[in-house]
């Protein structure tokens with residue numbers, strides 16, 4: 001099966017998924033978007049209100065910050081990256097996803113990473129929820145961020161960074177951490193950035 005077909009199969013499974021109670025409160029599940037041969041897979045936490053309404057990941061304010069910095073620091077445009085979330089349905093009121101919801105959704109993420117395995121050179125996890133789910137740790141983002149790490153079952157290294165919503169809340173020092181980590185992503189990819 002081609003990567004595109006595998007990703008389309010996962011997207012269909014996500015759209016019809018009823019494995020956790022978020023299925024009853026979502027407007028729509030947000031499977032993810034991007035090319036089937038992406039070099040970089042970006043994994044966020046969960047859709048917010050705008051993503052739940054529009055069906056695309058990272059289209060709200062924090063997503064715009066993340067994708068602007070990714071373009072500036074790593075030379076990557078939105079349509080060059082496969083973007084998805086740890087949990088594919090919006091938690092009501094944007095509360096943190098529950099452990100049971102993360103577990104119920106994990107198979108979809110594993111299937112997406114497997115579909116993208118032949119092209120993926122780097123996985124970027126954004127925030128505590130994605131980083132802990134992918135690196136299988138309870139450590140916090142501030143001690144994990146910015147350093148490439150290998151994880152069993154994934155050929156590509158994982159670079160964690162802070163969530164852009166936390167960067168927006170945290171002010172210049174927090175934005176600077178996100179900027180530095182995305183510059184590391186650019187270096188690891190050998191990006192030529194102006």
Ligand code: URA
Pocket residue numbers: 044045046047048051056057058059060062063085
């Ligand atoms: N925050 C996330 O983690 N993912 C989105 O898609 C939007 C906001």
